[in-house]
Amino acid sequence: MLTLSRLRPVVRNAWGPDTCDPIDLADWRPENPSRGQCGVTALVVHDLLGGELVLGEVFEGGVRRGYHYWNRLPDGTEVDLTRDQFRPGETVTGGVDVVRPAGSPNRCRGQYELLRHRVRSGLHRDEGAPLPTPAGPPVRIAVVLLVDPTGAVLLQLRDRHARAEPGQWGLVGGHVEAGEDHEQAARRELAEETGLVVDAEFQLIWQDMRPDLAEGTSGVDVRAYVARCDVVPSDAIVIGEGQAAEFVKLSEVTKLDLTPTAAAVLSRLLTRTG
Known part of the structure; x- marks a missing residue:
């Protein structure tokens, strides 16, 4: 009981x-x-x-x-x-x-x-009960926290029908494909989902093995990279996935319905800035 x-x-x-x-x-x-x-x-x-x-x-x-x-x-x-x-x-x-x-x-x-x-x-x-054994190897996911010169961060509004975290605001990213490492996938996903190609250093700032609540695999290996970019005009973002993507002031991100991964990554920045 x-x-x-x-x-x-x-x-x-x-x-x-x-x-x-x-x-x-x-x-x-x-x-x-x-x-x-x-x-x-x-x-x-x-x-x-x-x-x-x-x-x-x-x-x-x-x-x-x-x-x-x-x-x-x-x-x-x-x-x-x-x-x-x-x-x-x-x-x-x-x-x-x-x-x-x-x-x-x-x-x-x-x-x-x-x-x-x-x-x-x-x-x-x-x-002491055995946990269900998920099928398949871990899924590899790469996301990027893109920061503009004002400190605003790029967030993406996920599709309402997404299998995981529908309708929440998250970081741009997705699955690591065969032959890629996480950083390469982060750069590719950024270009595919927003049209932005950033020629800047991608620094690993957070990684975790998380449960796969959507596909039932043995876990999700998520790695988040931070990169800085020049000023991006609003019309430079071309939506390739999700409902929207926009730069949000760090002081405003807590007003959004963030995904757990975005919250985990952004909490580090919020703690540093008070």
Whole structure:
């Protein structure tokens, strides 16, 4: 039987900048891992334990700063695994039951699916049960964080029907083809998806082996490169994939529904710039 005492540490270990709501991404720190995790966490707890979703408001200095989700279990017990994220002066008020839409959420879909996968995998490991064996070798993915002279970063709005993270804003990139390395693939994907050819150094800034939630392979080897470019006129970008691609000020990226990978990469820049 699944208990809260067993679930709590598994959920906590599953949190990261890639499961954080982008709105709170600039405030996420390893020492406060529950920051920005309330929405996706409440959904995963609801998946596992049922009950109701509860929504409250967050105030700071008498001003509403946002919203906070937690759970009410079938026996009436209220469970809030992310309440310790709040700083002194931040208070949560109210608490009304809300109806959960069917399926994955429209916003932070990638974060929810990633957290759900990590939690379920963690529970399997705790039970000593063998995890399902994915088929096929790891998928190799290369993405590029292109930065213009003002510090704005190039982001791509993914197609609404993409198999992974549909409708979220991510980094330009894609599969590494046979005979390519990750950097070559990043350059090719940038040209194919935006029409931009950048004659600049591509520096590896982030890499991770991530679960493949779309195709069921043994994992995804993702490597992200940063490159700087000259000023790019808005009409120079030619969309070859996705719904849109545009340069976004770093101070504005947290207003977008970022993919988990984009959030993980951008969190490093946000931490450096405060």
